[in-house]
Each structure stands twice: as C-alpha cells, then as structure tokens.
Amino acid sequence: MNTPAIDQTKLNDFITRAVGDLSAGYGGVMVSLGGKLGLYQAMVGAGPISAQELAARTACAERYVSEWLNSQAAGGYVDYHAVSQTYELSAEQAMVLADEDSPVYLPHAWNIPASMWFDEAKAIEAFRTGQGVAWADHNGRLFCGVAAFYRNAYRGSLVSAWLPALDGVVERLEAGINVADIGCGHGHSTLLMADAFPRSRFHGFDAHAASIAEARQLAGEANPGERVRFEVARAADYPGKHYGLICFFDALHDMGDPDAAARHAASTLAADGTVMLIEPFANDRVEDNISPIARLYYAASTTICCAHAVSDGGHRVLGAQAGEARLAEVFRKAGFTHIRRAAETPFNLILEVRR
Template sequence: MHQHHSIIDAATRDAFVARATGDLSAGYGGVMVHLGHRLGLYRTMSGAGPLAPQELAARAGCAERYVREWLGSQVAGGYVRYHPVSGTYELTAEQAMVLADEDSPAFIPSGWLTVASMWADVEKAVHAFRTGAGVPWGDHDGRLYCGVSALYRNCYRASLVADWLPALDGMVDQLEAGARVADVGCGHGHSTLLMAEAFPRSEFHGFDAHPDSIAQARRLAEEAGMGARVRFETARADAFPTAGYDLVCLFDCLHDLGDPVAAAARAARAIAPGGRVMLVEPFANDSLEDNVSSIARLYYAASTTICCAHAISEGGHHVLGAQAGEARLAEVFRRAGFRRFKRVAETPFNLVFEARP
C-alpha cells in the first residue's frame, strides 16, 4: 500500500518537475524574444518565407553564428518553423502576428519588459514583504512603463472604440455629437488618444499621478497632432478636477489605488447629469479557485509586486489587487454611491463595466 502511494507520488512529482522546468525554460525564452524584437530578427523574417541563417543575419545586420544559435532556441520553443531538408527557418503568418507585428493585439515581446523590471526591482519587493511598506508606481525600473504601456495600447486599440464604447448604451452617439471625457489614470495616454482620434468633436482630459507618464502623454498627443484637443494633467484619481464630464473612464487603474472607493466617489462627483463611468479592469472570476490559469497567474504576480505595492504606498485603505473580480468591484462602486453597476463586455484580459449614480 505504502509503496503504491510512493509510486503515485513519483509520477505526480515528475509531472510537476516538468511543469516547473517548462516555466524556467520560458523565462530563458523571454530573453530570446526580447533579442529577436530588439535586433529586428522577427521583423526581417516576417513575410520573407524560409531563410538560411546567413541570409537572415545579413538582412538583419547581425553576426551569423549568434543568429544561428538564436534560431535554435526559437525552433526548440515552437516560435519558428524549421525545414530540415533545406536547413531554412520560417516565421509563419500566425507567429508573425504575435512576434513581428507591433500593432497586433496579440503582440507579445513588450510584455517581457515588465518581467525584466520585476527582476530589477526584486530587492524592493523583498523589503516590501518584510516591512509591509509600499512601492509607488514611479519607483520601479523604467522598463515597467514601456512594457505595460505597449501591451495595453494594443489591447485597447483592438477593443476600446470597436467593442467597449458601443457596449455603453447611446455613448457613441454622444461622443460623435461632442462629449466631455475624463481618462483617469491615463498613463502614457494611449487610451485617451485612441478615443480622441475616433471622436474629433469630443473633448478629452487625461489625468495621472505619475508626472513622467503625463509628460510622455503630452509628447504623444503633439506627435499625433492632437495637442490642442486633448489635455493631460498630473492629478490623483481621488482629486482630479470635477468638470461635468459625460464619461469618466478608469482603465486598468482602480485596483492600483490606495483608496478605490474615494476614486469612485470622485468620479461620481465629476460626471454631469446623465453621465456615467466606464471601468476596465483585469479579467478575474470572483473566487480564487476559479482563477487558475496562465493569465490569472500573470496578473497575480504583477499584482504582488506592482499593483498592491502601489496601493499600499498610497495608504492602502483598501488594497484590491489585480484579480479583484466583479463582486468586489461592484461593492466599491456601491459604497461610492452608485446605484447601477453592470458588466457590459469582456475579453480574456479584461472586464468592462458601466456604472451610473
């Protein structure tokens, strides 16, 4: 009996070792993905058909011996197709969408910058765990902002104007006619500019507590020729100007705040009669046992070192974390005085809600 039990354990252990080794391998692979992106190897392969290593190296301006070894890592991981007879390597159209097309909603290389920032900041995380202290958003390694900004820009570009705004009853008509919109916690302003581009008659104000992000948002607005129509200001989510907005947006930021109820209450004061709040948050189910997935794991990990750490740095009255789920978010808005709160859309990465007073 005992022996039988240990045999089962050995099989279970081996399966888990395989899982953990696969994860370790993925971490190594992430460095390779970053190199492929930075050196233009994926872009060079995209649409080029089968290439020999020397050909890829020549076109990308890299040394062949390194490129050949890098290609080995790509084939081993299933990121590039190998043709043994001709000794050539091919990036398929599907792989190119994920690895080469920077505007694709599935583009993944930017996400590895966030991982790099988490490693760089690991001493801060250790200190935070031991002391219970917070780590503000602005105190992280600079790669965090680029990584998060690039990933969200593509998610929003795919869904915000096409799916999420139309899910708010009558909102698109208002925006086309001319509405006032606040984008709270706007970061680099990608979400603000996407909306401003789609609705030239409306007026957009972006607010973020991180001054460097606001400076970057202003630069992007100028580059897009929307500097006059889109205003960006440094302001906390619970203290931004309340100027009678038709729509107040909180995109993937509520769970980062030290006092989400205060931010929701501020939004309630900032909306005009008949106005509403659009809340976008990371996808999560309400109970932990239903959040067992690779996406949930990614969010819990980022939440541990980034989201919760920032909320704690702001006083941490109510630390939601990035896997709050619908029930906890609804409770925040109920406490802030909203009477209506409903889920209007979702993607594998996000939940979208509409709240009305």
C-alpha cells in the same frame, strides 16, 4: 515527524511543469532580443530563410542569429525545415511577434517581468515590512512595458467593441462631451478615443509625472490640438465637472483608495454620464482563477499593483484579480446604482457604471 511518501509520477510531472516555466523565462529574453533587433520583422513574408540570410538582412552576427533561431524553433516560435535547414515565421506567429500594431503583439510586454527582477530587493523588503513600493520607484522598464502591453489591446478593442457595448455612449461621444481618463499613463487610450471622436474633449490624468510627460509628447506627435490635455493629478482630486464619460483603464486596482476615486467620479460625472471601468479579467473566487492568465495577473499584482496600492495609503488593496463583485462594491458605496458587465475578453472585464 513522518516524511510523506513521494509519488514519483507527480514529482516528475511537477518538475516538467517547473522546467517548462523556467524555459519560458529564458525564452522571454530571446523574444525581447528578437523584437529589438528586428529579427522577427525581417522574417515576415520571407518564406524559409537560413541563419546566414537572416543575419545579412539584420546586420547581425550569423553565429548568434543561428543560435537564436534554434531557440525559437525549440520553443515553437518559428517553424524549422530540416531538409533545407531553414526557418520560417508563420502568419500567426508574425501577428504575435512581428506586427507592432497587432492587438496580440507581445515582445514589449517582456519589459514587465524584466522590471520585476530588477526590483526584487524592493519586493523582498515590502514582504518583510508590509510597506509599499510606489509606481515611480520601480525600474523604468515597467512603464514602457505596461504602456506597450495595453496600447495594442486598447487599439484593437476600445473603439470598435468596448465603447459600443456601453448604452448610448458612442452617440454622445460623436455629438461631443467631456471625457476624463483617470490613471491614463502614457495616454494611449486617451489619444485613441480623441482620434475616433473629434467633437469630444479629452482630459488625461495620472499621478506619475514622467508618464504625463510621455503622454504630452505623444499628443504632440498625434496633434489633436486643444481637444486633448494631460495633467498630473490624483484619482481623488483631478479638476473638472460634468464629464459625460469617466474612464479607468486597468488602473483602479492600483490605487490605494479606490473608494475615494469612485466618490470623486460620482462628484465630477454629469447627471447622465457613464463610468467605464476596464479591469483585468477575474472571477470572484480564487478557485475559479486557476489559469495561466490569472497566474500572470496575480504575480504582477504581488510586486506591482498591491505594492503601489499599499504605498498609496492602502485603504483598500484590490489587487489585479479583484473580480466583478468587489469592483461593484466600490462603486455602490460611492452611490452608483447601475453596474453592468458590458463586455469581456480573456484579459479584461468591461463594466458600465451609472447612477
């Protein structure tokens, strides 16, 4: 068998890319540490700051802080001033690394790949057997990572942009309707809507009991009263009828039988109601999904989304890069005739679905 000739330039380019990815993995640990230790937050508005000053501000050991700062400077996550040997966090870097209410805050998201490493043995077994891995069987860092990753994105766009993109839905929410949030997780999306629309009533459903317990705790802190309820229920059998709005927030593709979920939505939706489907952004063809964001979603889909869908029956395993055409097919089979892309972001598709 002939060994193909090696193009040294292509090899070097690929090694550079692979090492860059490895460096990013190391850097993620540093980002998580910086967030949890308050290092980024202590740099906000401080201007150029030395390792000694930052260590004093955060009650951390200077030698560790110094090395951490150098890792941040090397990766472009802070700016380094060579003359004064100080470090500075720009306003743009602070939005991503220090402001926990920013729609682009990312440190908590590193819990997701951490959980993927913890669950590597389960993923290997799933590859070899074809069996699934249930959501509840993943490492606990997954749940808080996913909730935090999506919470700020929803906070930045859900009420201000996505709901207004749906025909007549904001007006109905302002007047008062029943809303079902299917696969609500920790309930961040449910509570955001409840806060914005005090005349409507919101019901959050999720099959993961621990997430519902967390959602109830968060609801207790937000104190929306009886207008918000969280219950353990599956997407194909949650209670209630005549919902004016049914929402699926980055959840349908995780379900083992999305067709059954769509049929149940059709049976519980009010005659003039709307389904809002939020899904990871994807084009319909693999060749059109060659990007860092698509790579992130495909990787998470491999070990989390597809694995859960298989464990949940695996009737139709959509994956996190389903694309609009396959998503629309699910709802057309359930009897819906109106499916429209209402909005999109680099991370999400927002689809409006009606009868």
